[in-house]
Amino acid sequence: MLSFALALPVLAAPLSLIHALEVSSPRDYGIVMGETLLGEIRVRTAAGLELETASLPQPGSAVNDYLEVRAIQSDRQTLGEETLYRITLTYQVFKGVREAETLAVPALPLRFHHYGEIVETTAPSWNFTLTPIIPAKTADEAVVLRASLPAPDNSSASHWRWLLAFLAGLAGLGIYSAWRLGLAPFRRHIPPFARAASELKILVRQAGTLANYRQGAKLLHDALNETAGHTLFYGQLPHWLETRPEYAGSKAELEQFFSVSERIFFMADTEYPADYPLSRVENLCRKLASAYSVFS
Amino acid sequence: MLKTLYVLSLLALGGVVYHGFKLYQLETLKRTMANPDRVTVDENTPDILVFAKAMRYEQTGNTGEAIRLYASLRNAQDPDLRARAFHNLGTIYLRDGAVHWNAHGVLDYAHVSSQIELAKENYREALRLNPDDWDARFNLEYAWRITPPPKEKPKSDFQGSKSSVYSTLPGLPGGGP
Numbered sequence: 001m002l003s004f005a006l007a008l009p010v011l012a013a014p015l016s017l018i019h020a021l022e023v024s025s026p027r028d029y030g031i032v033m034g035e036t037l038l039g040e041i042r043v044r045t046a047a048g049l050e051l052e053t054a055s056l057p058q059p060g061s062a063v064n065d066y067l068e069v070r071a072i073q074s075d076r077q078t079l080g081e082e083t084l085y086r087i088t089l090t091y092q093v094f095k096g097v098r099e100a101e102t103l104a105v106p107a108l109p110l111r112f113h114h115y116g117e118i119v120e121t122t123a124p125s126w127n128f129t130l131t132p133i134i135p136a137k138t139a140d141e142a143v144v145l146r147a148s149l150p151a152p153d154n155s156s157a158s159h160w161r162w163l164l165a166f167l168a169g170l171a172g173l174g175i176y177s178a179w180r181l182g183l184a185p186f187r188r189h190i191p192p193f194a195r196a197a198s199e200l201k202i203l204v205r206q207a208g209t210l211a212n213y214r215q216g217a218k219l220l221h222d223a224l225n226e227t228a229g230h231t232l233f234y235g236q237l238p239h240w241l242e243t244r245p246e247y248a249g250s251k252a253e254l255e256q257f258f259s260v261s262e263r264i265f266f267m268a269d270t271e272y273p274a275d276y277p278l279s280r281v282e283n284l285c286r287k288l289a290s291a292y293s294v295f296s
Numbered sequence: 297m298l299k300t301l302y303v304l305s306l307l308a309l310g311g312v313v314y315h316g317f318k319l320y321q322l323e324t325l326k327r328t329m330a331n332p333d334r335v336t337v338d339e340n341t342p343d344i345l346v347f348a349k350a351m352r353y354e355q356t357g358n359t360g361e362a363i364r365l366y367a368s369l370r371n372a373q374d375p376d377l378r379a380r381a382f383h384n385l386g387t388i389y390l391r392d393g394a395v396h397w398n399a400h401g402v403l404d405y406a407h408v409s410s411q412i413e414l415a416k417e418n419y420r421e422a423l424r425l426n427p428d429d430w431d432a433r434f435n436l437e438y439a440w441r442i443t444p445p446p447k448e449k450p451k452s453d454f455q456g457s458k459s460s461v462y463s464t465l466p467g468l469p470g471g472g473p
Contacts, residue, residue: 033440034423034433060424068424092427094420096440133437141398143438145391146431148354148384151329151347152376156322159315166311173305180301 017114018121019044019082028128033096036070039105041087041123044079045112049119051076051085052111063106066095087123093130100131192223193289200282208272210264216278217261220285227292234258246291253284337365343372347381359388379425383432386418390439397442408444415439 022042031037043051057069071090076083091105108123134143179186190198196219203216224232228240237258241248260276328335328345332352335345350365366388369381393411396404419436422429 032433033437034419034427034429036427070424070427092424094423094436096437098441133434134441140438140442143441145387145394145438146434148351148387149380149429149431151344151351152374152380154322154325154344156319159318159322163312163315163319166308166315170305170308170312173301173308177301177305 017046017049017112017119019046021121021123023123023126025126025128028126029131031093031128031130032133033093033130036090036092037105037128039089039091039126041085041089041108041110043085043087043110043121043123045083045085047078047081047083049083049112049114051087052113052118055109055111056087057089057108063091066093066103067105068092068094095130097130097132099136100129102127103130191289191292192226193285193292196220196223197282197285197289200278200285204278204282208278210270210272213272213278213281214264216281217257217264220257220281221261223285223288234262247288249291250284250287253280253287257281257284343369343374343377347377350381350384354384354388359392363388375425379422379429382418382422382425383429386415386422386432386439387435389418390415390435393439394442397444402444405444408442412439412443416443 020043023039024042025037025039027037051074053074056072056074057063059069059071061069063069068091069089070092072087074085074087076085078084087110089108093103095103104125104127107125110121110123112119112121178184182188199219200216203212203219206212221232227244228236232240234255237251237254241251241254247254256276260273264270264273325342325344329348332345332348335341335349337346337349341349346365346369350362350369353359353362353365363385366381366385369378372378372381389411393408393415396411397408400408402408416436416439419432419439422432423436426432
């Protein structure tokens with residue numbers, strides 16, 4: 001670590017205003033061609049001094065034949081009655097050497113403003129060691145030039161990552177939607193009479209039309225057919241009730257339903273059956289559903 | 297809830313379409329770059345294809361066209377591509393300068409000197425853009441090594457050797473001209 005501590009201000013700055021000036025570099029050795037090197041200047045001043053940043057070298061400016069300023073940063077910190085200025089300069093070296101050489105970073109003038117007056121001081125010059133990349137003993141003719149660079153690799157990795165992430169999100173949303181809507185493979189098994197009952201409930205709320213009634217009756221027929229495993233006709237009802245005794249308690253209701261059903265589906269000039277409204281079909285359906293759940 | 301699902305699904309679908317299209321574009325670009333002979337350069341040609349074409353010219357010995365195309369990339373948007381173009385320009389100039397230096401030495405002073413200076417300037421620019429370009433560092437140092445000394449008026453007692461680091465003058469027979 002290079003470090004100089006100056007007890008005295010260098011130029012015209014009065015001793016009372018510039019309290020200390022220090023230059024340091026994290027690495028000042030083993031620098032090679034094209035490399036950047038850092039120099040940090042720390043100035044402790046009396047309160048009230050303002051650094052004139054415009055007087056500092058600008059990035060891209062050449063310092064001398066072999067040094068260019070790549071970046072410059074400055075900040076200030078108040079420490080009680082003092083102000084600490086920290087100026088970090090990044091230089092880039094453009095010099096080829098055959099053997100290690102000690103080179104100098106020139107002194108840097110610094111300007112401050114103090115209540116309308118200009119106070120000047122100078123950060124001292126400091127040295128660094130430039131080392132060759134090509135071994136010194138290698139003859140020029142023996143040096144093999146490095147080849148041209150290929151085109152940059154336009155990596156598709158990030159696009160692949162995003163694509164996979166979006167696909168995973170889409171799949172997740174699909175699975176969640178299927179689960180929410182009870183679609184395959186999350187279809188919940190709802191017993192036929194329970195399913196018909198819930199749909200009948202909706203129909204009962206609607207207008208009491210014949211078409212509506214036919215739709216409701218069909219729902220119960222479908223549930224009966226599904227439970228029986230075949231299309232269940234009126235004539236087959238006694239035999240079916242013998243094989244499924246759990247529904248025997250609804251025998252009279254079922255017979256009445258089948259009778260009304262025959263009337264509304266097969267007879268001409270039929271009207272809405274006021275003697276057996278859709279609400280009774282729904283009640284019958286619920287009774288069968290509860291019998292199903294008790295015995296299954 | 298359903299609305300949220302719908303919006304999220306649309307967003308995800310949009311992402312899939314966008315990145316799928318980008319991947320398709322990249323794949324098409326890679327296929328074209330693999331056959332730069334088929335590329336016809338005009339003002340609408342993507343910079344990366346211009347680079348690939350320049351590289352092909354360089355590999356086939358058409359350095360004039362390679363220089364022209366690399367030079368057209370000096371203002372490319374992509375700093376990495378720009379740095380590579382400067383690097384390759386430097387390499388073309390340096391290779392030529394080195395060949396002449398090793399073959400003729402100071403007898404070809406004007407040509408060697410101009411080629412080396414051009415190489416150095418391009419390598420410097422490449423390194424300004426990418427200070428970690430180790431190959432540019434290496435070649436630039438070599439360019440410094442073979443930089444001919446400032447031309448002097450030939451002396452009558454020239455002995456074919458100098459005390460400087462540039463004492464090796466390939467191509468000069470021992471004992472002077």
